[in-house]
Amino acid sequence: MGEKYHTLEERMKILADGTKYDSCNSTTTCHTFTPDGRCIQLYKTLMTNSCSGECLYCPNRCGREATRASLSPDEIVKITWDFYRRNAIEGLFLSSGVIGDPELTTERQLDVLRTLRGSGFNGYVHVRLMPGVPRDMIREVSLLANKFGVNAETTCQSRYDEICPNFDYRNDILRRMEWTYGAVRQRRSEVRYGEGIIGANDTQFVVGATGEPDSEIIDTIGRFMDSYGLRRPFFMSFDPVPDTPLSGNKASPLWREARLYQTSYLLKDYGLKPRDLETVLDDRGFLPDDDPKLVLARLNRDAFPVDVNLSTYSELIRVPGIGPRTANRIVRCRPVLSYVQLASMGVVMKRARPFIKLGNSRQTDLEAFV
Structure with a gap:
């Protein structure tokens, strides 16, 4: 379904709604934490909700009947500056549907970043990279963005094949995570803290889309932290979207997402390992609806x-x-x-x-x- 004419405000709303599976929520703002622990508000948008991908859970998947819209790089820059000058936001979260191929999509994202930074924008920038993004583009993103990464979506090749048939988990995801970590390490070796942008890498999981137990997700997070220096995982509870292949599947409860966030903090900030949390899980490998740190203390x-x-x-x-x-x-x-x-x-x-x-x-x- 092609794009019809929409006003700027209408397109902003459509693209905010289109970020359903890109962190936080489907409003025009989301929140993130800076390295010093501050919680800040970001303008969150897709560049376009048109996509060549066919991810089974996604409202923007190719072939689904949906209202399509896009924003040009110059429009995103203008909107970001307008919000920023009014103190409505402290930065930008930028994602996109795949525009033809990952290289073209990332080039347009980079157009936004280059223009923003070139015009003196010192706010926080978080970029969601595309599966299969070229290595040299990851390097350039690392010079301009405070946080960036490619979404893992799930825990392994076989589960990924179930929901994202257009991409290869090992090559388009894991290899890109390796390159992202390399770009972060290179940047840290070049710039001292406080003297320039030093980015961090992240990823996201769609929780419950493939029936994976929490034990798999926790093990994967631990492996990603060890192998790819993962700073933060994000989680989005699976919620079936009408007119998608998974529309009849059961939604994942929001509390499960919250417990996985708490567990990820124990891994990253407390130095625990996945094996330390095994006693918290039930016989099927799922977390209870209780604070995992409190459960661990009681045990x-x-x-x-x-x-x-x-x-x-x-x-x-x-x-x-x-x-x-x-x-x-x-x-x-x-x-x-x-x-x-x-x-x-x-x-x-x-x-x-x-x-x-x-x-x-x-x-x-x-x-x-x-």
Whole structure:
């Protein structure tokens, strides 16, 4: 179905809706976290929702009856600057349907990036790369974008073949992830922090599209972190789209997406490995609808309570309600003299209290262990 005339506002709305399976939500903005931990708002858009790909779950798949629209690179630059100057956003998230082939699509994305940066835009830029993107283009993207990566979508070749018949998982995805990691490492060797753009790589999984258990996703994340230096995985719960081959399949619950995000933080920020989380999974390999860190603590009750003045950093971050920054703060400021002092450091006492003690003082309520 070809494009009909639409106003700029109509096209913006159509392309925001078209980002259903490209991180966050289907509004014109999404959120991301900068390296210093700030949560920022980005203008999120596709360049076009016309696509030569036939991914079975996607509302933009080739051949599906849908309202098609596109924005030119100059229009995206203008819209981004307009939002940015009004302090409505702090950056841009740019994706696209595949325009003919990955090279042409990436060239148009690069047109946006070159023009933005060339006109003095210092905001955050997150780019979703196309499967099969050429290596030299990944290098140029790394000079201009703060975060970029190609979507893995699922966990292995066989599952990928089920939902993305146009692309090859090993070549178009995994090899590009390897090249992306190489571009990130090269950039880090060239520029010191604070003196230029140093990008990070990411990917995304469509959760539940192929019936994969959470154990597969967790193992894949761990492997990607080890092999490709993956900074952050994103997750999007599968939600069947009308008039697609998977329209009759069951939607994946949103809580599953949330638990996978929590699990990914344990892998990336807490130093856990997939094997450390095996006891959290049920017999089918799925996470429960509960905070995995809390579940892990309950399953290892013999390790608690820990004395906040004597415990190592590694022991402290296993406590529910204590994150990496708070654990570092505790270690730097010890001795800690009261629970009030702990709360002032950022400890979520309602969650942490059953798992910690100060000297001989500890929570006597064992409800958290039941």
